[in-house]
Amino acid sequence: MKQSPFRIALDRSKKTQADVVRLLGVNRQNVSRWYKGTVRFPREYADQVAQFLGTTADFLVFDRPLVGSFDPDEDLVQDPIDDAVADDAARRAARRKLRPGEVVERDVRGGLGPGGHATVVAVDGEIIDGVSSTWTLPQSYLHTELRAKEADVDIIPVDGDSMIPTLLPGDRVMIHRSSRAPSPDGVFAISDGIGISIKRIQLVRGSDPLQVRIISDNPLHTPDVIAASDLNVIGRVICKVTRM
Incomplete structure (x- = not known):
């Protein structure tokens, strides 16, 4: 099963769900849902969390690659790899x-x-x-x-x-x-x-x-x-x- 963009970015950053809870002051269950992918990551937090995790807001919200707009006819970057x-x-x-x-x-x-x-x-x-x-x-x-x-x-x-x-x-x-x-x-x-x-x-x-x-x-x-x-x-x- 494909991992959520939030989970990919969080795991790569070596930060934890608890770190995001403290950053945003939100319910831990909400962060868990974003991590599992059962709820789409909310746009209102995207800029703040993207900066915190070293990714982009578009990736968190829309699952767009880092440079997806560089050339719309090409796949330029893939998800993080195992x-x-x-x-x-x-x-x-x-x-x-x-x-x-x-x-x-x-x-x-x-x-x-x-x-x-x-x-x-x-x-x-x-x-x-x-x-x-x-x-x-x-x-x-x-x-x-x-x-x-x-x-x-x-x-x-x-x-x-x-x-x-x-x-x-x-x-x-x-x-x-x-x-x-x-x-x-x-x-x-x-x-x-x-x-x-x-x-x-x-x-x-x-x-x-x-x-x-x-x-x-x-x-x-x-x-x-x-x-x-x-x-x-x-x-x-x-x-x-x-x-x-």
Whole structure:
């Protein structure tokens, strides 16, 4: 039996029904009915709960995919997948055997601040980030417009406020792992040894040895300047999905 959108979002967030009861101040039986799918999730609570669970109001109320309006002629994203399917997707991604237009969303939250952390799986003895879901994009868009191949990109959710207004909590970004050189300047996923952060990277022209400026688009956060040799770039951000 198909699970309710509320149940899918709640389980993925690792929060509980009791957390939602406290958030909304509603009867626990109502939350239980939403979870079981015997009652449709009410629109009046959708925005608040969607933000709390890291999903969208349309998904909770209408069971619409995160980016269902991106191209009405295509199925772009599927429901969250179970562990066995996720592990299979991780293995196919590592072996470069993804289906046409298929892109994996990694089980990692790109911290727009302290950094993100991922669950990991072993594929042929190599430890890689786990997969939380798979997306199906029009192959022509992926290859022609984004100039990327399925196995060279990952999608991750973002969190924090340091890249506001460019990126908001709950947005998804696509990272091109084969595009790591910080020239030209742009937005990149970087690792500081603790987690993943999404930042704007700018070369410090004329510096010797070469330095880079790590910039948060939110003016409340100050930039950092480090040696380019200390910069660990995961990939360039080539696409974002945000809720209007």
